[in-house]
Every structure is written in C-alpha cells, then in structure tokens.
Amino acid sequence: MESLRESGHKMKQKSKPARPKATIFDVAEHAGVSIKTVSRVVNKEPNVRQQTRDKVLESVGALRYQPNAAARELSGKRSRIIGLIYENAEEFSYLNDVFNGALGICEPAGFSLLLRPLTLPDPDIADRIRQFATNARVEGVVLPAPMGDLPGVAALLREMRIPFAAITPREADPDEINIHCNDEAASFSLTELLIEQGHRAIGFIKGHPDHGASAKRFAGYRRALKTHWIAYAPRLVRQGYFDFDSGRAATGRLLDLAEPPSAILASNDDMAAGAIFEARERGLAVPGELSIAGFDDTRFSTRIWPPLTTVRQPIIQMAQTAAALLIDKLNGRAPAAPRTTFECEVVIRDSTAPLC
Amino acid sequence: MESLRESGHKMKQKSKPARPKATIFDVAEHAGVSIKTVSRVVNKEPNVRQQTRDKVLESVGALRYQPNAAARELSGKRSRIIGLIYENAEEFSYLNDVFNGALGICEPAGFSLLLRPLTLPDPDIADRIRQFATNARVEGVVLPAPMGDLPGVAALLREMRIPFAAITPREADPDEINIHCNDEAASFSLTELLIEQGHRAIGFIKGHPDHGASAKRFAGYRRALKTHWIAYAPRLVRQGYFDFDSGRAATGRLLDLAEPPSAILASNDDMAAGAIFEARERGLAVPGELSIAGFDDTRFSTRIWPPLTTVRQPIIQMAQTAAALLIDKLNGRAPAAPRTTFECEVVIRDSTAPLC
DNA sequence: GTTTCGTTTGACAGCGCTGTCAGATTGCTG
C-alpha cells in the first residue's frame, strides 16, 4: 500500500505553474486503496463495496481526477472515438443538426466525435474509409444519409467489423442500427394536402437516385395520387439531384409543358427554392399561379419568399438516437430497438394555396 | 537484437481473421534494427543514415505499419488533436467552410479535429472550454469568429498555455496566430458601389456588437460616406444581431422613416435576407424601389430572389491558414506570419441597382 | 468453531511508443 508511485510520477516540478494532472496513483493513495479499485469505481464496474466506492469518488472529486484517455485506450483497447462519415455537400443545415445531435450524446457518454467528409462520387471511397477507420481508430461510425445508402460503405464497415449506425431509409439487416423516418407517409400527406387544395396536375421533382429517400418520397406521391383517383402522369415527373440548379431546371421543363402543373412537389427544399426562383424568373406568382412544396424544412425555408410549405424531420433526435444506439452497442449493451422510425411533420406555410 | 518481442506480442492468434496490427517491434525485427531507430525514421528525426532509413521505410511499407496513436500520445505527450470551438449558431455555411478548410489541413498533417459547439451567451463558458481542453486533451485550438472575439476565451486559452489560432478581426498580440480579412475595406467598397449607383440615403444594419467584424464593417461604411462627402445620418443606422429576424425588424424601422433610405447595407446575408423579406411584405420592389446588399456570400445569397449583392470572404483559405499555422506552432516551427490578412471580394448580383 | 463459496480487493504485467543516455561507429586531424 505504501510504495505506490515509487517510480517518481510527480518528481518533475518544472517551472510550469500548472499543477501536474492527478493520475490514478494519486487517487489511490488519497483514498487509501489500490489503483485497480480506483479503476473499478471510475469505470462503474461491479463488485466494489459502496463504502469503498464513496471513498474513491470523494478522492476523485478532491483531486479533480480525469482519466488519461490515451492510457485508457492503450491499455484497454477502447478509443472511445466515434467517426461521422458524411457527404460533403453544399446543403449543410441537415448536417448541422446531425453534428449537434450526435455530439450532444457522445460528449456526456465520454466519446469523441471525429468528422470525415467525403466528396461523392468517390472511386477511392473504400480506401479512404479504411484509412479513416484505422488512423482515427474509431470504434464505431455514424452514417448520415446518403452515406448509409451507398451499398459499398455499409458492406465495408461490416467487413471491417466496425459497428455503425446508419441514418437512411435503406432496408438493413435486422441487427444493424438503422434510423429513418417515414418519408413515404410524409410525402403522401404533402401530396394529399395539394390534392385537397384542389390541385390535380401536380408536378414532382425526384431526388438524387442514389439517395434512399428519393424513392420513398416518390412512392408517397404516387400512392396519394392513386388514393385520390388521380391518374399518374409520367410527364409531370422530372429527375432532380437535390440541388438548387436541378430543381430549377426541372421546374423549367415542367412549366414548358403544354399543360403545366398547377403545383410542384420538390423532393427537397433546395430544389423547391430552385422552383420558386424559376417561377419568379417567369413572372409566375407563387402560390397564386403555382404552388410549390419542398421537403426537409431547412433553415432556408422560412427565409425565402414565400415561406415554404415543407416536411420537417426530427433530424436532431434521429442523430441523437443513432449515436445513443451506437454507443450502447459499443458498450456491449444490446440496443433496445436497432431499427427506429421517426415521424415527419408537414409544415404548411405560404408557398402552397388552394387552386382558384 | 534477437530477444525483441520476448513479451509475446503476437501470441494471441485469436479466432478473429483480421491479422494483428503490426507494431513497432514487428518493423524493427523485419528491418533488423532497434525499435528506437524505427521510431526515429517514422518521426522523421535526424541522425539516421540514409541507408538505414530506407531499410526501415521498406519494412514499414511491407508490414503496412501505422503507429498506434494512443501509445504515441501516452509516451510522447502529444495528442495530435486540435480542437475547434465554435458558436453553435443557426447560420452554418460559414462553419461548413471552416470545417472543411481546417479538416483539409489537419488530416494530411496527421492531426484530428475535434468539434466543440458552444451556445452563446454562456455564463459557464470558461468551465466548458477548460473541460473540453482537458478531456479531449487538445494540443491547440482553432477559434473561428466570433469565438476569438470573446475576451475571456483567448485569455483562458493563454492561461492554460494552449496555443490557438483565432479567425477574427480583433487585434491580437503580435505572436498570436490571427487570421482575418479586411472587413473594413470590403464594407467601404460595397458602400461605394451603392454611392456610385446614385444612392445617397443608405441605411446600415449593424452586426452583433460582440462580433469584431461588426465594428469594422460599420467603419467601412462611414469612411465611404465621408470620402464621398455624404453626411452621416445616425437615423439611417440600426442595430442588428446577424440574424434574419433582427435584419427584418431593422429594415422595418428604416422603412418607417419619413424619408426612408433607397438602399440598405446589412452587415451579413442573413439580415439582408430579412431585409428582402420585409421589403416584399411591404410590396416594395427589390432592387427597383430598394437596393439591398449583404455580407458573407453565404450559399443562400444565390438562392433567394433577387440574388444578393454581397461580399465574399475566402473562408476556406482562412481556415486552412489558421490550421496550418497552428500546426506549425505545435510542431515547433515558428509560424511564418502569425498575423495574416485576406482580401474580400465584392460580388455584385441583382439586389442592388442604380437609383432611378 | 470450522468449512465453503461468493464477494471484494490488490499485485503485477503489459499495451506500443518515445525520451534519455550510453555505447558503437565513422570521419577527421595531427
């Protein structure tokens, strides 16, 4: 019990005024126990008498002890680092929420979050991810859309035996952590709203084909038409790529039609903004002559004029859940529900109006 | 030379198929040198014969050796982690660029970037930063605006002896890394543009008083007026806070004036968007009846209608420089120019027009 | 009072790397 620290831990009384950080030895000495017991208490391991636990905790507090992460990792093989691999797209408000949600869970849980932006498409994506995972020694990875949609990414992570949580509508193995929201239902509701407003010719701008959400949103649109006995017209559907310009271009083609739609549903807000822009360029009043709706409720949607009718996803919550489930898994606790669905909410603003 | 690895490093031939990662011992054995020599080569230390160096490098390649970061940190006291403390504001495109710029430099240099969002104002900011720095064991910190403007933050970091690079117009100690752009000059140019377009009554919406950029931008506005012999009218200046709503409100008050301005210069794009929104609500044509200019050239500024005349800062480059100079400092190389100024660029779009 | 078994605690050996310092080698000078 006495010869702790015989190796001269705190010998170095350098000029630096900052007192040397307390180590596990200091705490052990202070509490009158062995370092192993301190380790047990700090790591919330069982089989420590309550009285001992309290004593140690007191010392921890008194010395402001904080475990050294590097030593922990070296010794215990756990880095407590989670990677966040995302597409480095222009639209960022989605990612902002993802960052905040994930960070908010990681920090209190003692995990660090490491960012890894990727520019898609990327032929070397596998190498890059492999390198990231190795270099950054991440224990697990969060995969916000559309990263989780990419077939290779999930497979690679699985092969590397790195647990991951994917935020994506893609169907996944039942034991994989998957967070998504009911894009299809939300799209259905939004389309239904337009139908109830009297619109019959409703244009639809599809999202990027590589994003799982695109198909779901399109499916919701079609189901709504069907439910309301409106014939599906392929000419009213255009391919977009989730960006402003493609939304604008698709809108242009829709408006050039002999019988243009009286409403356009864009698969995301960026494209909806492009639609509004195009309408304005053509002198069309929104929503007077053309109703426009988007998807995502980016910060954006209340900044433009008119404020956008759109669909809000609980991104922050979704990211929180993804991080939480992933951490559970890393900590060896079986996730309660590896596959979690969230509800979207239609937000009605001024860019849509009854057909008159 | 023989008894390397006597401690049985690779004894564990567990069921896991992944081959055990090569350690410095493996490389040493393979190259027929001591681990210390491998360490020297890997860390690019001097005093290794070229021939030896080549031999080691070859083994490193053959075994795909990657140093264990935790061991390095534990032993060498270097974490190779840089913190990025930022205000968790709604406007994110600025941060997107900061992240990308910093990340792009950190990664090739072997550094990780750890995020720490903070919601301002925050009475416990000092504790939070202290905890972040300790827990995350960051070696250095990047401080994008407005973090670098906060008087307490820089002082705290200095006290903790954590090197930092501040992206802020605030005047700093000459040996502190400071990255900024000439806000004042850009504001001057932008104001001058409006004056040249015939505007005389030019409204100005100030930025958040805690942001260093606010004062600079205002100063540029005043200097331009002075240069062109236009009297400064305090009634044309309103306080904003860099957010959409404050921009909108300030614009409302400006337009309520008996003699409203024919142009409004907002200290950032968000407020300019608010100004455009307000103008539209009042049925004022932009730029026909009111010219509006912003600042920052967010992604936003080409999405709204009309596209915004604004000022573009080379954020990515600024963040890159901040990270690069910080890493230089951490690596013991004296930064070339700790205080670096970048040029802004006025981007003329459609929200401003000659007064007719 | 003793045995038994589960609970609590501690000693100690690494984890993979770098810093220190001493020893080996090389290149010059006289």
Next chain:
DNA sequence: CAGCAATCTGACAGCGCTGTCAAACGAAAC
C-alpha cells in the same frame, strides 16, 4: 596510426491505465 569529435544506434525505463489472477475477506452452511 592514434586521438577526438561528430554521428549513428540501441537498451531500457517509463507514460497511465486495464486485464488477469490470486489473495483476503465475509457470510452462510455444516
């Protein structure tokens, strides 16, 4: 060719923590 400094290389001791395993302890069972 000795003598000496400059250059290279290696042995070894940690860095602070966790995993392993054995010892100590305590309560229940005999």
